[in-house]
Amino acid sequence: xxxxxxxxxxxxxxxxxxxxxxxxxxxxxxxxxxxxxxxxxxxxxxxxxxxxxxxxxxxxxxxxxxxxxxxxxxxxxxxxxxxxxxxxxxxxxxxxxxxxxxxxxxxxxxxxxxxxxxxxxxxxxxxxxxxxxxxxxxxxxxxxxxxxxxxxxxxxxxxxxxxxxxxxxxxxxxxxxxxxxxxxxxxxxxxxxxxxxxxxxxxxxxxxxxxxxxxxxxxxxxxxxxxxxxxxxxxxxxxxxxxxxxxxxxxxxxxxxxxxxxxxxxxxxxxxxxxxxxxxxxxxxxxxxxxxxxxxxxxxxxxxxxxxxxxxxxxxxxxxxxxxxxxxxxxxxxxx
Amino acid sequence: xxxxxxxxxxxxxxxxxxxxxxxxxxxxxxxxxxxxxxxxxxxxxxxxxxxxxxxxxxxxxxxxxxxxxxxxxxxxxxxxxxxxxxxxxxxxxxxxxxxxxxxxxxxxxxxxxxxxxxxxxxxxxxxxxxxxxxxxxxxxxxxxxxxxxxxxxxxxxxxxxxxxxxxxxxxxxxxxxxxxxxxxxxxxxxxxxxxxxxxxxxxxxxxxxxxxxxxxxxxxxxxxxxxxxxxxxxxxxxxxxxxxxxxxxxxxxxxxxxxxxxxxxxxxxxxxxxxxxxxxxxxxxxxxxxxxxxxxxxxxxxxxxxxxxxxxxxxxxxxxxxxxxxxxxxxxxxxx
DNA sequence: TTTTCTTACCAAAGGGTTTTGGTAGAAATA
DNA sequence: TATTTCTACCAAAACCCTTTGGTAAGAAAA
Numbered sequence: 001x002x003x004x005x006x007x008x009x010x011x012x013x014x015x016x017x018x019x020x021x022x023x024x025x026x027x028x029x030x031x032x033x034x035x036x037x038x039x040x041x042x043x044x045x046x047x048x049x050x051x052x053x054x055x056x057x058x059x060x061x062x063x064x065x066x067x068x069x070x071x072x073x074x075x076x077x078x079x080x081x082x083x084x085x086x087x088x089x090x091x092x093x094x095x096x097x098x099x100x101x102x103x104x105x106x107x108x109x110x111x112x113x114x115x116x117x118x119x120x121x122x123x124x125x126x127x128x129x130x131x132x133x134x135x136x137x138x139x140x141x142x143x144x145x146x147x148x149x150x151x152x153x154x155x156x157x158x159x160x161x162x163x164x165x166x167x168x169x170x171x172x173x174x175x176x177x178x179x180x181x182x183x184x185x186x187x188x189x190x191x192x193x194x195x196x197x198x199x200x201x202x203x204x205x206x207x208x209x210x211x212x213x214x215x216x217x218x219x220x221x222x223x224x225x226x227x228x229x230x231x232x233x234x235x236x237x238x239x240x241x242x243x244x245x246x247x248x249x250x251x252x253x254x255x256x257x258x259x260x261x262x263x264x265x266x267x268x269x270x271x272x273x274x275x276x277x278x279x280x281x282x283x284x285x286x287x288x289x290x291x292x293x294x295x296x297x298x299x300x301x302x303x304x305x306x307x308x309x310x311x312x313x314x315x316x317x318x319x320x321x322x323x324x325x326x327x328x329x330x331x332x333x334x335x336x
Numbered sequence: 337x338x339x340x341x342x343x344x345x346x347x348x349x350x351x352x353x354x355x356x357x358x359x360x361x362x363x364x365x366x367x368x369x370x371x372x373x374x375x376x377x378x379x380x381x382x383x384x385x386x387x388x389x390x391x392x393x394x395x396x397x398x399x400x401x402x403x404x405x406x407x408x409x410x411x412x413x414x415x416x417x418x419x420x421x422x423x424x425x426x427x428x429x430x431x432x433x434x435x436x437x438x439x440x441x442x443x444x445x446x447x448x449x450x451x452x453x454x455x456x457x458x459x460x461x462x463x464x465x466x467x468x469x470x471x472x473x474x475x476x477x478x479x480x481x482x483x484x485x486x487x488x489x490x491x492x493x494x495x496x497x498x499x500x501x502x503x504x505x506x507x508x509x510x511x512x513x514x515x516x517x518x519x520x521x522x523x524x525x526x527x528x529x530x531x532x533x534x535x536x537x538x539x540x541x542x543x544x545x546x547x548x549x550x551x552x553x554x555x556x557x558x559x560x561x562x563x564x565x566x567x568x569x570x571x572x573x574x575x576x577x578x579x580x581x582x583x584x585x586x587x588x589x590x591x592x593x594x595x596x597x598x599x600x601x602x603x604x605x606x607x608x609x610x611x612x613x614x615x616x617x618x619x620x621x622x623x624x625x626x627x628x629x630x631x632x633x634x635x636x637x638x639x640x641x642x643x644x645x646x647x648x649x650x651x652x653x654x655x656x657x658x659x660x661x662x663x664x665x666x667x668x669x670x671x672x
Numbered sequence: 673t674t675t676t677c678t679t680a681c682c683a684a685a686g687g688g689t690t691t692t693g694g695t696a697g698a699a700a701t702a
Numbered sequence: 703t704a705t706t707t708c709t710a711c712c713a714a715a716a717c718c719c720t721t722t723g724g725t726a727a728g729a730a731a732a
Contacts, residue, residue, distance in 0.1 A: 002682055005720060015680060032438055036375045037718035040687055045372060047417070054405055065401045069390055072422035076432070081383070081441065084420045086408035096412070102368055105417065211606050237603075244606055267573075267603075270547050270580055338712055341690060351710060373688030376717050 008033060047081040048293060049106035051096055053113050054088040062265065063282060067112060067134065070286020078294055080107070094119060101129050108293045110134065114145075114179045132293045132305065134285065137179050144296050144305035146289050150180040153278045153311040154187030154232065157260045160313065161230045162195050165322035166258060170203040170221050170228035172214060172238055181206075181234065188232065203228050207238045214241025222249060222257075229257060229322045236261040236268045236277055243271065243318070258319040262311075273317035280311045344369060383417040384629060385442035387432055389449055390424045398601065399618060403448060403470065406622020414630055416443070430455060437465050444629045446470065450481075450515040468629045468641065470621065473515050480632050480641035482625050486516040489614045489647040490523030490568065493596050496649065497566045498531050501658035502594060506539040506557050506564035508550060508574055517542075517570065524568065539564050543574045550577025558585060558593075565658045566594040572601045572613055579607065579654070594655040598647075609653035616647045 007014045007022035014022075025031075039046050050071070052064055068084070075082045083106060087093040097120055100106045107130065111120055114135035124131045125141050133145035161169050171188050174181040185204075192199050203221060207213040214233060221228055222245065233239035239261030246257050253259060253273055261268060261277035268275040292305045343350045343358035350358075361367075375382050386407070388400055404420070411418045419442060423429040433456055436442045443466065447456055450471035460467045461477050469481035497505050507524050510517040521540075528535050539557060543549040550569060557564055558581065569575040575597030582593045589595060589609055597604060597613035604611040628641045 001719080002721085003680085006681090009720090013680060018680075032440070034376075034718055035439055035441055036372060036381060037687095038720075039372045040370075040376050040689085041718080041720040043687075043720095047419075052401070052405060052408065054409075062398050062401065065388070065398065068420060069388060069422045072388065072420065073390075076421055081417075081419045082421065083383075083417045084404060084408060085412055085418065086405045103371055104368070105371055211603055215606070240603070241606065244608065247608070267547055267576065270551070270577065272580065272583070272608075337689085338691085339710085342711090345690085349710060354710075370688050373717095374690075376719085377688075377690040379690095379717070 005033075045105055045107050046079065047083050047106045048075055048290075049083045049085070049100045049109045050112065051093065051100075051109075052084060052086040053093075054086045063263070064112070066282040067286040067289075070283040070288075071110065071290040074287050074290035074294070094123060097123060101127055108132075108297055110289055110293060115177045116179045116182050117177075118179070130293065130296045132289050132296060134289050135179050136183070142302045144292055144302040146285060146292060146307045146309065148180070148280050148285070149308050149310045150183035151187035151190070153262070153313075154184040155191050156187075156313055157232055157278060158188050158191030159194075161232065161258060161260065161319065161322075162191060162197065164230075164258065164319065166230040167197060167322070168200065168203065168226065168228040169230040169232055170205065172205050172207050172217050172231055172233045172242065174209055174234040175206055184234070207234055209235045209238060211237045211241040211244070214238030215245045216241075218242040218245035222246070222251075227257075230319070231257065231259050233259065233261050236263045236265045236275060238262075239275055239277065239318070240267070240271060243275070254318050254320040256323065258322070260319055264314055268314075269316065271318075276316045276319045277314055278311040279314045281309070285309065341369075381441055381443050382415065383419050383442045384411055384626075385419045385421070385436045385445045386448065387429065387436075387445075388420060388422040389429075390422045399599070400448070402618040403622040403625075406619040406624075407446065407626040410623050410626035410630070430459060433459060437463055444468075444633055446625055446629060451513050452515045452518045453513075454515070466629065466632045468625050468632060470625050471515050472519070478638045480628055480638040482621060482628060482643045482645065484516070484616050484621070485644050485646045486519035487523035487526070489598070489649075490520040491527050492523075492649055493568055493614060494524050494527030495531075497568065497594060497596065497655065498527060498533065500566075500594065500655065502566040503533060503658065504536065504539065504562065504564040505566040505568055506541065508541050508543050508553050508567055508569045508578065510545055510570040511542055520570070543570055545571045545574060547573045547577040547580070550574030551581045552577075554578040554581035558582070558587075564593075566596075566655070569595065569597050572597040572599045572604045572611060575611055575613065575654070576603070576607060579611070590654050590656040592659065594658070596655055600650055604650075605652065607654075612652045612655045613650055614647040615650045617645070621645065 003014055003018060004022050007019040008026065035046065050068070072082055085096055087096040100109065109124065109129065109131040111131055112134040114121065114133050114137045116138045118137040118139065121133065121137050121139050121143065125139065125143060131144070133143065136145050136147045158169060171185065173184060176182065189199065205217045207217055214237065218231060218241065221231065231242050233242055239259050242259055243253055246253050251257055259275070261275045264277045264279035268277050288307070296302065296305055339350055339354060340358050343355040344362065371382065386404065408418055421432055423432040436445065437460070445460065445465065445467040447467055448470040450457065450469050450473040452474045454473040454475065457469065457473050457475050457479065461475065461479060467480070469479065472481050472483045494505060507521065509520060512518065525535065541553045543553055550573065554567060554577065557567065567578050569578055575595050578595055579589055582589050587593055595611070597611045600613045600615035604613050624643070632638065632641055
């Protein structure tokens with residue numbers, strides 16, 4: 001039995017002739033090692049967990065399918081099962097994590113959609129349990145993560161709008177408990193500070209990342225006496241909702257109001273007009289996060305597993321030069 | 337040990353006092369049963385598998401996240417792990433299934449996006465392995481499935497368009513190897529046969545279920561000498577592409593060309609104009625498929641686990657009465 | 673020739689459950 | 703009172719691997 005086990009698992013203290021005999025015999029007998037027995041003997045679950053956020057009611061953005069598919073093949077090649085569960089944010093979520101960790105059902109976890117104060121992460125750190133985050137968190141204890149440079153992305157997008165002459169740029173952010181929303185706000189603020197522009201806090205909003213909330217928020221903003229000339233959105237779906245609201249008022253997108261989205265969903269390029277947005281490599285990010293977790297399990301310290309990837313601004317047709325603002329002073333200045 | 341096991345697993349031959357003592361002691365000692373040891377003793381994997389199709393390159397439709405979330409909670413309540421992998425259609429796909437089945441990594445499988453001739457299903461039937469399909473297949477051997485009534489759905493949609501006076505209705509179907517594409521074609525054909533309308537086979541097309549291919553096909557159709565007055569689409573994304581093509585030519589949607597989609601993605605209601613489409617309860621379908629698999633594992637014969645759910649036509653603004661067709665005869669008829 | 677090292681293999685223990693096949697005692701029945 | 707049934711509990715076997723701690727034989731070094 002020993003030799004069979006070692007032959008099948010590629011140990012080097014079994015001669016190639018013996019190994020071949022074992023493999024042939026296994027083949028002939030239709031023998032397949034029992035993974036469960038293997039796991040018991042090894043003391044490992046040979047599985048990785050991923051908990052999908054179960055947001056209220058409707059479709060999750062395609063983000064997770066994409067991330068999932070990126071990870072799946074990496075784990076499959078490493079002979080690890082990927083266990084997927086779903087939990088609504090809140091106490092039930094942490095219970096799911098506990099079940100996976102304390103029930104020894106997984107060897108490691110991927111934590112997606114991190115929050116700025118994230119009890120999942122504190123819990124996993126307390127337990128000294130291997131995990132990799134997709135997105136950062138506020139915790140100052142070292143842990144592995146792959147994050148998109150949300151701050152840099154929004155810095156760049158904001159700078160672009162400022163460069164086009166916009167001075168009243170609304171920020172339609174994601175819910176502020178999400179880590180990336182905070183980072184994006186900072187990028188937005190930095191761009192303003194660098195340009196010496198004061199921010200009007202009344203045009204800073206939070207959306208639910210879907211079309212409808214983008215639409216509603218845009219309508220509110222457009223009702224202002226002095227509406228923003230540009231809107232920077234947390235997701236492409238939000239941006240699509242904003243576009244719908246802008247169009248409904250007979251305003252021209254990219255002329256009267258500039259809009260920039262985030263994610264570069266496939267639909268973005270086919271929107272009318274095509275949406276300027278930030279592209280992230282979600283699929284490759286998923287694969288990379290999986291690789292990082294593999295490294296973590298192999299003993300790489302978390303400090304060495306921290307990456308930040310830059311998003312890429314995809315310039316299309318929803319942003320354009322700001323129209324001259326019609327405040328009295330500027331009107332006077334412009335006409336003299 | 338025996339009593340502890342039986343107490344913790346809810347057997348009825350242990351007194352409630354003993355059970356309480358066991359539970360208290362377990363709590364105090366921080367004892368948690370080892371699921372891997374349990375699986376070995378039970379001879380079960382306590383896991384269910386789902387293989388995502390890895391279509392070329394880009395985002396999968398949100399369909400799968402939705403299905404996944406529907407299933408996840410059912411399996412979690414049943415103490416089963418849901419193992420997700422991804423495989424491209426083709427020989428690699430079957431290899432993934434074999435690994436899961438023959439490697440005894442799962443107790444049952446969910447097979448989604450069935451094809452009319454589906455070697456996965458033949459394989460699982462050959463192996464006498466428990467599974468439930470989401471969608472039907474051509475196999476005449478009994479097996480469990482939950483399917484949407486694609487034939488009925490397209491029958492209804494086609495009848496609606498015929499009722500609006502349309503006589504040249506293009507069918508922009510899904511790839512014909514998918515089971516639901518065949519069913520939809522049949523529904524489409526039946527509606528025509530019932531109304532005594534001959535079908536022009538040149539306006540029957542296959543799309544890739546995404547925006548772009550809908551756009552391209554619509555453009556081809558609109559180049560015809562006698563273009564169709566209505567287009568029935570395999571998915572909402574396809575329909576959005578069709579809408580883009582129609583708008584680009586200055587035609588009015590719902591007036592010059594009627595369009596009906598399928599899926600009722602959240603964006604459908606916010607499209608311009610809002611898209612008429614078929615709604616399916618994907619989330620609830622996922623939960624139901626999971627329940628059916630549980631029943632299957634408990635011994636319910638597959639014949640008793642076959643359900644067909646009707647989709648619901650959601651009437652919005654992309655379909656309208658057909659414009660009078662300007663063929664010579666009809667022109668004469670109309671003017672006399 | 674003797675000793676040491678290396679290679680190739682193996683027996684037994686260990687991992688943590690559940691199930692099988694019981695037993696003992698109390699309660700119900702004859 | 704004698705017998706049967708039921709309830710509550712338990713010891714040992716079984717599940718199928720991997721690891722530990724060897725041994726034997728051949729090759730290399732002394």
